[in-house]
Amino acid sequence: KAGVTQTPRYLIKTRGQQVTLSCSPISGHRSVSWYQQTPGQGLQFLFEYFSETQRNKGNFPGRFSGRQFSNSRSEMNVSTLELGDSALYLCASSRGTGGGEQFFGPGTRLTVL
Amino acid sequence: ELKVEQNPLFLSMQEGKNYTIYCNYSTTSDRLYWYRQDPGKSLESLFVLLSNGAVKQEGRLMASLDTKARLSTLHITAAVHDLSATYFCAVGVLRGGSNYKLTFGKGTLLTVNP
Numbered sequence A: 001k002a003g004v005t006q007t008p009r010y011l012i013k014t015r016g017q018q019v020t021l022s023c024s025p026i027s028g029h030r031s032v033s034w035y036q037q038t039p040g041q042g043l044q045f046l047f048e049y050f051s052e053t054q055r056n057k058g059n060f061p062g063r064f065s066g067r068q069f070s071n072s073r074s075e076m077n078v079s080t081l082e083l084g085d086s087a088l089y090l091c092a093s094s095r096g097t098g099g100g101e102q103f104f105g106p107g108t109r110l111t112v113l
Numbered sequence B: 001e002l003k004v005e006q007n008p009l010f011l012s013m014q015e016g017k018n019y020t021i022y023c024n025y026s027t028t029s030d031r032l033y034w035y036r037q038d039p040g041k042s043l044e045s046l047f048v049l050l051s052n053g054a055v056k057q058e059g060r061l062m063a064s065l066d067t068k069a070r071l072s073t074l075h076i077t078a079a080v081h082d083l084s085a086t087y088f089c090a091v092g093v094l095r096g097g098s099n100y101k102l103t104f105g106k107g108t109l110l111t112v113n114p
Helices: none
Strands: A005-007 A010-013 A019-024 A031-038 A042-050 A053-057 A064-068 A074-078 A087-094 A108-112 B004-007 B010-014 B019-025 B031-037 B043-049 B055-058 B061-066 B071-076 B085-094 B100-104 B108-113
Touching: A005 A087, A010 A019, A019 A087, A019 A108, A031 A074, A042 A064, A042 A074, A042 B100, A074 A087, B004 B085, B010 B019, B019 B031, B019 B085, B031 B071, B043 B055, B043 B061, B043 B071, B071 B085
Parallel strands: A010 A108, B010 B108
Antiparallel strands: A005 A019, A019 A074, A031 A042, A031 A087, A042 A053, A064 A074, A087 A108, B004 B019, B019 B071, B031 B043, B031 B085, B055 B061, B061 B071, B085 B100, B085 B108
8 A cells, every 4th residue: 555645855945936745645545734844843733634625724824825636635835935944844644534543754855045 | 732742852772771751741632642753754653542541562662641641651672773763742632523633742862872
């Protein structure tokens, strides 16, 4: 069974640009959550999508947005990039949104110059 | 707001020794997760603890949950170098209906020295 996949694995952008990251969950999983990991702040929850609807949201500015498609694949978008957005972005999938075990993808390493 | 505190944050231990990592959390929860992360890699699920008194073991790692004390422990027995990694605990909190949000601790960087 294929795991969670994320593309691209590495990205370099400059301040002010925008970026879109993609996540394909494990087959049969309908929930996708996104996390930002930085050395200073650790792992922080961004948002969760289930059945194409945002179910939970963390404390991030509106520049961070996401969506989920009917096949459960999810994208997150960051507009007007800032230096502080440099991080490892992880997505995790689970069967449902009821607190089930989450399986993480390999992450996208975003560097903002 | 839920706070999840792990300690220690850094742990250097010798092979063959035992040690425990602690995870305290501030709000009632009935589910707690332990993950392992190797440098530059993603998170690997180790244990899911769903009820008070739950104990799970895999190899040299054993995790337990005390929901009354809001405490989980990850015990390492006879450490080996391969266990060197960062270990995270994560607490699930119900946010209406069946929606859970995971909040992670800051992680414990474990280094096992020969």
